[in-house]
Every structure is written in C-alpha cells, then in structure tokens.
Amino acid sequence: MNRPALIIDTPPTPNGDLHVGHIAGPFMAADVHARYLRATGRPVVFSTGTDESQTYVLASARRKGLTPQELGQRSWHEIRATLAAMGVSLDGFAPFDDRYRAAVLDFLTPLHAAGKFRTRTVPLPYNERTGEFLVEGLVSGDCPLCLVFSRGGLCEACGHPNNFDELLDPRSTMDTDDPVTVRDAEILVLPMEEYREQLTEFYRAREHRMRPHTVQLVRELLARPLPDFPVTYPVGWGIPAPFPETPGQTINAWAEGIPAVMYCTAYAAEQIGQPVAADDEHWRAERDAEVVYFIGFDNIYFWGFTHVALLMAHEGEYVLPDAIISNEFYELENSKFSTSLGNVVYPRDLLEEVPRDLIRFYLALSAPEHQQTNFGREALEKVTGSRLVEPWNRLAGLLGKAVAEAGADGIEQPVPDAARQRASAMLDRFRACYELDGYSLNRAAAYIADQLPRLVRAAESGADLGGLFFEVRALLRGAAPILVDLGESAGPFEAGEETAVLPFALPLLAKAGQR
Template identity: 30%
Template sequence: MSAPLWITATPPASHGELHIGHLAGPYVAADVLSRHLRADGQPVLFSTGMADHADSVRVRALRGGRKPEEVAEGYGAAIAADWLRAKVAFDQIVRPRQDRGYRRWLQNLFLELYGQGIIVARTRLQPYCPSCELWLTGAMVIGACPTCGARSEGSLCHECARPTDAELMDPVCALCGSPGRPRRCRRPYLPLEPLREPLAEYWASTVSSPRLAVLCEGLLEDGLPEVGVGHPGDWGVPVPVDDFRDQRIDACFEAAVMHLFGYGYVSGNEQRSLPERALHFCGFGHSFCHAVLLPAILIARGVKLPQEMHVNETYRIDTERAWDSGGGPGLWALDVLTEFGSDTVRRHVLEARPLGRRTDFRRDRLDRTRQVLEETWNSWLGRLFAAVREECAGLVPDTEPGGAGWEALRRRLLRAAEDLREAYGPEAFDPRRAVALLDEVVSCAADFGYVNVSERRRTRGEHLPPIVAQLSVAAALTSWAWPLMPEGAGRLAAALRMRAGGPVGPGALNPPCPGTRLDPPSGPVFGF
C-alpha cells in the first residue's frame, strides 16, 4: 500500500470548550476531505492533538483557583466529545499528558536541536509582573502587536500571525492588569535567519493562500525572527538543558511538532520517513507554527515535507443575533450540535466557511439551514418513501429508471457527480461548492418527482420508472453527501438497505436492488 496522505488540523488549546468558530475553521473541513479520500479508496492519516501546555490553560487555572492539570483534562475531554458529536473522525489525537513516551520524545527532539546549535541561548528584556511574581509570556501577557498594533498575547498575534514574544507594546499582566516591567531573562531561541534560503525555496514551492504567502514574503523582507522556544514557568514539559532547568518548552514549538509524534516520526536511525504529501488545516492566526516553525525545524534536520496549507479566516460571532431560545449565547459547539444535529451544523459552517474573508455566525442563518434540509431534502425523501410504500408495497420495483425528463436529468446528475469529485478533492477543495451542488441535485430530483406524479394515475406501470429514478438519486446521496453530512447519509443508506460512504462519482447513481424492502426512519433523514 502506498504511503497515506497526511491531513492535520491545528491542536486546540484545552482551556475551554470548542465554539462554532472552531467547527467553521479547520476541523469539519479537514474531516470532509478525509472522508472523501477514504471513500475513494485512498490511504489517509487524519491527525490532530491537544495543546494542553498552552499558557492559556495556566491562566484559566490561576483565575479559577484550580490546577492546570484539571483544566486541561476537563476541557480536553469536552473537546474530544464535541468532535465526536460533530462527526469529525480523527485517526490520531496526540494527548501530551496521556500518550506514553510523548514527553521524552519532545525533550529528545529539543535536545538534539540544541546540541546542533539550531536552538541557542539569548538574554533579552522580558516583561515581569512584580505583583504576581510571574514572568509574562504567552497568554500571561496582553499588549499591542508591534507589527499591526492589534491586541495580542505574548506569543503570536492572531491578527497578523507574526510572533510577538517579548516585543509587545504596553504589556500588562493578564491576571492582575499591572504593567509589565522589563527584566533581563535568558531563554532558548530558534533563529530562523540562518535558514533563510531553504525556507524561501520551501515557501515558493508550497501551496497556500495568498495571505499566507504575503506573510512569508514579509518575514523574508523584514528579516526572519528569532523565535522563543522556551520560557520561565512551571506548566508544560521541562526544557531538557541544565541552563534552563526552571523553564518549559514553549507551546508554539510544541504545537508545531506535535503532529510528528502522532505520525511516528522519531530521531536517529529509527525515524519513520514522513509522507510524500501533507495537507494542514488551520486558522490564519495559528499559521506561523505550521507554515514557518515546523518547516524550519524539519529543514534544520535535513527533511523537506511537501505541505499544502488550507487556511481559514476568522468566523466572527454576531452577538446580537447569536442568542438561543433560552436567552443564552448559542455559540458553543455542544449547544448548537445538541439543538441542530451534526448534519445541519456541518452543512452550515461549510456553506459559511470563512475562506479568504471573514464571515459571521448568525442564529437566523443556522435556522435557515435547518429549514432547507427539512423543506427540500427531507420533504422530497418523505414523498419518495411514501410512494414506494403506497405504490410498491414498500419494495424497490423491478424496472429501469425513467420518466418524463429523466435522460436530461441523468446527464445533469452525471455532470454534478464529476463536479462534486472536484469540489471534494484535494486539488480544488471547495466544500462550499459541494453544498451548492448537493442542493441542486436534491432540488432537481424533487422537481422531477413533481413532474412525474401524475404517472401514478396510469394503469400500465408507467408510474414505476420515475420512482426508481428517484431511488437512484437517493442511493447516490449515500455516497455524494457522506463527506459533508455523514450522519444523514448513514440514515439514508440504512433506509435503502445500502452501505454508506462509497466513492463520489457517477457509479453511485444506481438504485437499490429490485425487491429490497425499504426501512425509512421514523424521523428526519438529514438533521433533526
């Protein structure tokens, strides 16, 4: 078997639950691609991790008077449960605090880079909070980004995606609000400038969004930074260097290399070769770790990983229109998945995916998505199942598809199948287009059913071919809709006594075997 195509998604920080923006960003989109490729028979490894050691976990713990371990474990479990509810099916989730050998693996990688002179020691001014007696790094400090001026934390600016490190303007403590006082601090850094030429060559050959390309070009133009990869603190994996015994490996470094552990990449002669191709899904604000720091680490070790970046923008929350029926903010993944189900939520966030521009979440638009599934998709399937029950005693007729307009519709459906393959595929991945194509398929099938409903009044069996034709479309949806709405596609397949998740293509446009007794669900097929 050939090496699997490697799909990764940004590890979320386990300081809180997933919200609707997380689902609209990397996770559902990456799952759609993974499901399509698997259905097509291609080997895939779909992985992510938990950023348990992010400073935001420590901040959450300090504010609530809890231990960081409790925060990470509690929210990590909630995040994993939300992925399951959203039908996001990872092959590998790296759990730093649970996975055996992870801590040693991370420290060995850090130590090798330090021993090779790739990671070096630097003494610089770092903000310090005398009131809390804490060094202000990562989420412990808030200030203005020195590049774009946006409000930022002391690691990465989520607006321009550049590292901020100790250069924040007007830094204040995230816990007490006191101004940070500069103090000399010796920390480990990874200078990127010595890797300028191979990084420039790598970025020139990497498939990415124009905005990400501008980021990389800007870094080259301004001078590649030295990235802090360790900081004083007591939360995280200890830096395995005697000179930094009181420091922890930085969460950005850890998030960048965490996927390598999940893939099985180790050091020395035992290292597993990386795949021929990798596709990473992330929000633009997190792109530095995966588009800059990870390639730099691999290049420094003599490894080039062909990588494509699928970067989304921010999915903004319209707070005035995001309230649920109980008067609370319907923003959390758990809330919307519980109320609307995975089909409705997945379809909605893919249709509104913030690709190339920021988009807004609004409750009324999510309601409208559910309405489309109910009034178009489920309404048509309900009429079809009723026709099979009333006209054919619940059995698939033994006849060929046909009816008024069937040949024209069939040609349109075959073209839609090819367009769906393109929209689902890695070369021109566009889940928004897939949503529009599936809606067109269902609308055309529903119109075909209405046009041919009068055939039932005829006595020579002319009413059966249109029913079989519509069953052909329903059967195709068990494959065509599977990457996008797997829960509903699974219900539809069970109703047709078929297997869900076949290849997306023209071959799926075939009705169930004649004589098959259908078993429609008691409730809606798609959504609920």
C-alpha cells in the same frame, strides 16, 4: 494517487470546551477532507490532541481557581466528547502524558546536539510584583505592526509575530494592575533567518494550495527579517528543558507543535490497528506521506514557518507539509465569540435541539474560508429548513409514492446512460470541492442544496425511477462527508457502473427545534 495521508487538526488549547466557532474552522474542514479521502480508498490517519503546555492554560486556570493540570484534564475530556458528538471522525485523540513529553524531547534534543539552536540574551516583559517573566498567554498589549490588541508571541489580527519585548504597552493578563517592566534573560532560539531560502522555496511550490490571505501573510513575513524563534523560556509551566545552557527553563509550548502532532499521528495509527516502532514513524521521509494542515489564520506563522523550519533543521529526515488550509474567524450574531462575556454557543447545547447533520450543513455553508463569517441561530433554522430539510423531505415523499404506485419495491430498475452521466458530473463537482487545490466546504454545501430542486422537479415530472435513485445515491455519496448521518451508508465516492438499481427508502430530516 494512493500516498498515505496524514490529516493534522492542530491541537486545541485545553483551557475550556470547544464552541461552535472552533468547529466551523479547522475541525469541520479537516473531518470532511478525511472522510472524502477514505471514501476514495486513500489510506488516512486523522489525529489531534491537546497542548497543555500552553501558557493560556496557566492563565485560564488561575482565573478559574483551578490548577493547570485540573483545567487541562477536564478540558481534554470535554473537547474529545464535543468532537465525537459533532461527528469529527478522528482516528485518535491523543492524551497529554509522559509519552507526549518524551516525543517532544526526542525531537528537540538531537537538534540541540547538532548545534541548531543558539543562545541569545533577550528582553522579556517582567512582573515586578510576582517576579515572573511574562510570555505568550501571560502578557498582552498592542501589536507593534498593526496596532491591534494582541497577546504575546503572535498577533491574531495580522498574523505577525511579536517576540520578546515588542508588544506596545505590555500588561499582565492575570494581574492587569501590576507594573510590567523588561528584564534580560538568556534563552535558546532557532535562528529563523538561516531557513529563509528553504522557506521561500517551500512556499513557492505550495502557493497554489493556499488561500489568498495566507499567501499575503507569507509574502509579508518573507519581506521582513525572520525573528529568532524561542525554544526555551524562563517560566515555570511546561516541559522542563534538558539543555545545560538554560537551567530551570521550560520548552516553549510552540516548539512542541511538530513532535506533538507526530505523537498524535502515532497514537491514532495505533487506534486503527497500525502499530508503530517510533512516534515519528509516519513522518519519516521514506514513508512519503502527504501531510495536510487545517489551521486558523492566526496560527499560520507558528505552524507554517517556525514548525516547518524545525522540520527542515532535521535535514531531510522528515516529510514537509504538502498543504496548509487556513480559515478566518467565525463570529456569533455578528460579535466575537467570547466565553468570558457569555457570547458563546457550545455544540453540546446546540445538539440538544438541532440534528447534527443540520448543524454540519450550516457550518459548512457558512464556514469562514476567506473572510469572517457569522453564526446565527435564526439563520441556521431558516437556511437548513428551506435549502435542505424541505426539499429533501419533498424528494423522499415523491420517490416513496412513485415506488408504491409503480409496485417497484424490491425490484431493480434500469439506469439510463444519461442518469449515469449526470451522477458522474455531480461527483466531479463534489471532487473539485474536496480536493486540496480548490478545497471549499462553502461550495460543497451549496452544491448539495442546489441539486435538490433539480431532483425534486425530475421526481414531480415522473422521471425514470432507476435513473432518479441512481442520481440520489450519487448525491448522498458526494454529500456524505458533510451529512454524516444521512450519508452513513452511502458507499464509496464513485457513481458506479450498474445498469440497474434497487429503490431505497430516503429517511426524513427533522427541522431545527423539532428533535
């Protein structure tokens, strides 16, 4: 299959820099898949940006004494630098600018003109002191479904929406002592129930590519009435809504998602020499692109339901996502990552002491694919030292010694058929980890570690040099999407058919704390 692939790393909210928990989730997973596809020869556009319209930016800025614009711009630069430092191979990191805003309106305005939105009078939390409606990141309370603490719009714990006045005991996130009441407001919504049949069929066809928790959430959501999705809100932060029914309102930041990633795709394509005539060009149905989302479980409802319904509302004009690869939360030393409580590790700080490949290996090995997992500095040092650095350096030393003793430097060595078969078997196992039907960074990282002892034993036993180097090269090609520095020159994702191979020097890996 040579369909173009659009890899979507859902845009992070620019209310601060990314921490290690963010990287271990969708960012590492998306990067590894994009690198794998490129190594197989697939055309790829891998993109993201930031969603500055989120009310979380407004709330965080007020707490920090900044304007939302100041916080958004500062965070945009920090996030871009962190992703680059961690080796996340984005083709483009799109700015939040007038072109972004225009792309959003170009996507939503035709839906309004076609009558896809409805006017609804809905009850919204209201701060009596400030005279502000409280939505999304401006309000918190308890989820009406699972009774866990939640912000407005969506519960991170159970994944279900909590629209309008459904939060229990609502309170302002910025002024917690202010009295919160409820007032009616007339807004525009997308009637989600009208897309139930299409959404049911959409998930029936894609269930085999979804992780179990996502499948469970989808079934729960479809077993209940699908609530209307707010397209506009009576708040002052965001893109002004141009619709006559809702004067003075702004676009709900979550309604920006699809046009935002279309714009990000176009921006990234331009960075790699693929000019576009329109920001939605790569998403047009006639392009037949494979769209893959990498996303935290807490965003499944918005990206997997409301955004897909918005695409469906365009009646076949655009492709729909082929796969949604979700992840759970990543903890720090068995506690939740929390910037406000100081329980956080930033990649920029970790990279000063730990080589990038070691961080990526450990994050891949411990990625929260199916349940909450944990980052620990002591565990990082122990695991990467014993499972990666020590056996790799042992292998490098043994091969270097064998080449010197045999006088084989610069001389091609024959490759036995058995070695070619083993190399192909290795890459088949990596392929099973990187393809979407069974995508798993955990298994890929574990497989890297599991192959090293076997190769060390072969080198210790004096195995054929040509075969050993051929297998090591295959291992590097399979590991390259994760170990981006070690595998920088590994070559395409294939074993090759050569009958002879030149010995090559294996670089040594430094341990954590030895930079």
